[in-house]
Amino acid sequence: MHRVRDSLRHRPWQGVSLFLLAALIVTAASFTPLFTRSLEQSVTRTTLHDNAVVDTGVQLGWTGPEQNITAYSGGPIMPDALTGYVPSAVRRSFAAQVLGLQAEPAGTVHGDPYAGTVVWRTGMCAHVRIVAGRCPAQKDTIAVSEADSRGLGLRPGSTVSITDESPGHGRTAQVTLTVVGVYQQIPGTYWYGLTLTGYSGQGVAGAAGVVQHDDWLTPESTLYSDQLHYPSLASSLFLLPRDDLGVDAFRRLPTGLRAIERRLDLSSDSGRVYVNTGIPSLVADVDHQQHQARVTVPTLMVQLGLLCLVVLWLVLTAVTDQRRPEIALALLRGRGRRRARRMLLGELVPIMVAATLAGGVAGVGVAWSAASWYLPHTPPVEPGRDFALATAGSLVVLLVVSVIAAVRVTREPVERLLRRVGPRVRGLRVGVGQAMLLAASAALVLVFVTGGLNGSASALGPSFLALLVGIVLSILVPPLATAWSRRQLRRGRVASALAGLDAARSTATRRAVALVTVATALLVFAVDADAVGARNREDAAVQYVGAARVLDLDSTEVPAIEKAVAAVNAHGVRATTVLQQTSVSATASGTLGVVPDEFGQVVGADAGLRAALQKLAAPAAAPIRVQGSSLAVTVTHAQVSATSPAHLAVLVTFPGRTPIPVDFGRLRSTDQARTIRRSVPCSAGCEIVGVGVSSNPGADDSGSFGLGPAGRWGRPDDWQGFANHSGKIGFGAEADGSLLVTFDTEGSDSVVGDHAWIPDALPAVVTGARYDGDDGRRYTGPGVDGVDRTFRQVGHLARVPGADGGTSIVNLDVATRGKPYDQGQAVTVWLADDSPGLLRTVTTALHRQGVSVLGSNTVAQRRMYYERSAAGLTLGLGVGVGIVGLLIAVLVLLVLAISRWRTRSYDLAALRMAGIAAPALRRSSVAAELVAALLAVLVGALVGVGGAALALRRLPLFTQPPAVSTLTLMPAWWACLGAALAAAVVLGLTGWCIGRATDGRAELGRLREAQ
């Protein structure tokens, strides 16, 4: 035992190097399952945090029958009964259960009719803030919102009356509820997406004179008792523990949910029972990420592990080679090869065992650090069976490698073991092992280049390529260095020549070249992949969100919103209004109404987008604006041939409203001018947007007339006539300056010509590669009001921020002319930056216009969403692997230098003895180390860039590809250059230090060491 100790003391750095490398291998092996597991847990938690509670929870609901009231005889299915459908095993996965009832009774407040919802939920008092009175606990007591309290005058002590119209009773009963408190809702997952407020004072569609109230909170007994009201909705809500639910339990949930669905009698006569949850699709998403993690993480770590293993092998061969004299001595003293091998393993095995223990602990530590500081939501580190297997497996590998290294040396003949210097490699000499490695790596590169490695496994490709190139380079080094040194010798450059000769002769140099090539390629690939991934995540986030921040509003009143935006933009454009209307049209997926100039500045449009937006300029025709309660028109020179009465119709409109036809009476043939005055709702101003003739369906009326007064109606070119199967109408000019209108109804009930202020075909820039039609093409798509209208393509772009493929980008001002606002569109405000200051400014400006901000999406949030996916996180891990690879390369250089410094310094001392000047020797010593390292770094960097270009085509950068692809796989040149420079500096400095240190030890006294 003391011999092992003495041996380790004799060469402490060799022991330390072996220990570190072996520990690194074990760390990589044991870290892999731990990190993969933590990543899965992190992804699960991220999924639970980033998705709405209605998706991450389970709602078992019952709603009463709406149509077949007579069938509603069994009474409601109460929350407790709903809970009974959930198997207890499934129930245990959830952190909280909330039972709830809702009813929507008609009611009166101070005698006025009101409508709204009365709500009960278990524990609701803990999730509201009572600002007046108390939380209702007794039957027929309620708490109301602050808005109801203010607007409806409902203060504690007030009473309201509701009508129990519950089916099954066969009667209608009046119930008086007493207000006992005023609440503020505390937002949270508890409410399961239910917003209690925001309805107070709004009208009810189809119920004139009925106003809504916010939700009223009441105890369960109010909503359900033997005598009174049946609720219209019962629910049993299950909330998942977002920070505690493990990935395994989460992935088991769909099975449990299917069991619930099987138990439910979905076609009950007593109403509809349902399960609402987004868990199955979320689990599918987590499954997908788990699959990615289980391939990508081991793929990255296997590369590191293999690199470590190769380095360990090299170090082991260097270490065992250095023990050749001792092995020879053992053989000369009659120990035999087996005992010599045992002697060698006696040194190696304790190191490997100790390294395994340390590596296992380090694996847990590194995984814990990664889980604490790198992975979102601090997932747990769970050393389990996989960890134990990985650690034990790596020990087996270490021992096998050690035995092979020991056997390799001890099987050599004694006379070869006694040789001090190995034979110089001449020409292109390839060993059997090297040839096998070369063939294997070439085959793998071929598989990689031809697309045989798909998905996450393609991350292995650059390593294979680097291995192939590294080996080839190491084979080329001896002949190249020999040729170089001969040339330098002929020129009398001793230092260069000696450096070349050393590189040509040294096995260590060849090994270092191969490994530095692989390590640099690994680093450059990892950095490039991470930078390309980050760039694509940023691009995808910008594409998805549209602008730095996008505000969701509670209003679609474009003028009010634009007014607020204009106030914000008074000193420079920082916000813009965007209207979005979606559609399932085959030709276009939606319409995006923008203010072209503002939009271009807020989204930071490139030249292409700016040019396209300029094509969306409003038509030149000025609107015909009128103001007042009546409008007078003059009809001149009317010539009408009518089969039924033809009436003159003028269409007027104001912002956000559909044009209103104003009937100016029957048209009669006459040469005399006739002025007609009609009431119009234009006291606040409106625009005349159409002139036409209405008739009875089937009538065939035709004729012409002049429209005055002159000048009001603009030029004839401002009017858009048409002629088709549904009639025709045309516009011209009368001699007196009035507008000449010619028409033919041809059986239609009306023919109307629009003013050019509202273009008949809305100019649009179409997005998406699949929608690349010719400019001028007319197509049908959703207008801002959701009603299909005609568009005219004026430009095409592959993509526009915030717009899906096939979206029609239109001028908001033009698109909203004569169109209603409140027809399902979303109006948002896009901000140029996501600073809190701008958010405050815009929110305040909107508030002044009576518009509230419901929420916002930012590019940063979306980018973080992408970053926190398994695909994003593992790319970051790759950079760590690359850095460790670089450090391993440093270790390789040091170990190889340590293993041969005696012979090298002996050689240098001998050269010094032979009369070669000290500076030349120093230069030679440094150059021998430096040039090889830098050459390998250069080649490795090129291989890394090339490998990344190939691998990134198949490496997943996202969990699922974004709907609009912004993928650009061009190398991140600056990142690559930075990584290559870092490698060159680190490895070059290491080589320089080694060269100087070796030269420093080349004292003449070394020559006596042979004694």
Next chain:
Amino acid sequence: MTSATSASHGLPISTRRLVHIYRTEGHDVAALSGVDLEIRAGEMVGLLGPSGAGKSTLLSLLGGLFRPSAGKIHIGADELSVVSARRLDELRATEVSLMLQGAGRNLVPYLSPIDNVAFAQASARALGKQLDDPHDVLARVGLDADAHTDLHRLTPGHRQLLAVAVATANRPGVLLADEPTSQLQHAAANLVLDTIAAINAETGTTVVLVTHDPAVAARLPRTVTIRDGKIGGEGRSGEEYSVVTADGFLPLPAHALAALPPGTLLRVHHDGDHFVLLPETEALADDEEVGA
């Protein structure tokens, strides 16, 4: 202090038509070309000759480092060119000890002198051979006081003495020493040589050592000169002899060869108790003149 038996146990060595050819730079080179050598048990013999003559090759063959291309080597009862690897290990453990050139190459660098001796004895002990205590071994070379001294602190002479101690620690029948006094100062070289001679005398170990040093050669009772892969002569206590080879050749000593260039005709006269070599240079000159 225990001491193993000091009775003579040296082994005889003999070689018959020993040939060794090695390949270098694509060419076959005959390092030894028919060496016949007889060394009696307990003899102390020096191998002399110029660099490249084949001395070290012969020593390596005697040490079983590699097998000869042709010919036989007997160490005691064993014929080295045919023994099994196991027997070779046993021989190395118990009977044949090779002392390499350069003291450091004979020592495990991280072990103390006493541990180096113990290391050298381990295999022989495992085979049941009775050996001297390591301290006695060190005492025999005068290094008992340095039993636990770090190797690097020993003088070159002491390191070489330690190498001798290690090489003889297993009381071998044959000690093969390659340049044991090279790179040592005169006094240290004498001390080493004295020590080896003492061991030879005390234990009866057969000693074969390679040397370049004429002073060392002069002190050896018998020397064998290797020249061009053959035995070129022998010396006995400083007196130089030529050796008739098995096939009847007689290599001339260097000083005679200088006077008798290749092609010289010699007449061998048996003159009573000795032979006289008479060069026939004049007769050859006469013949040439006649012919002309």
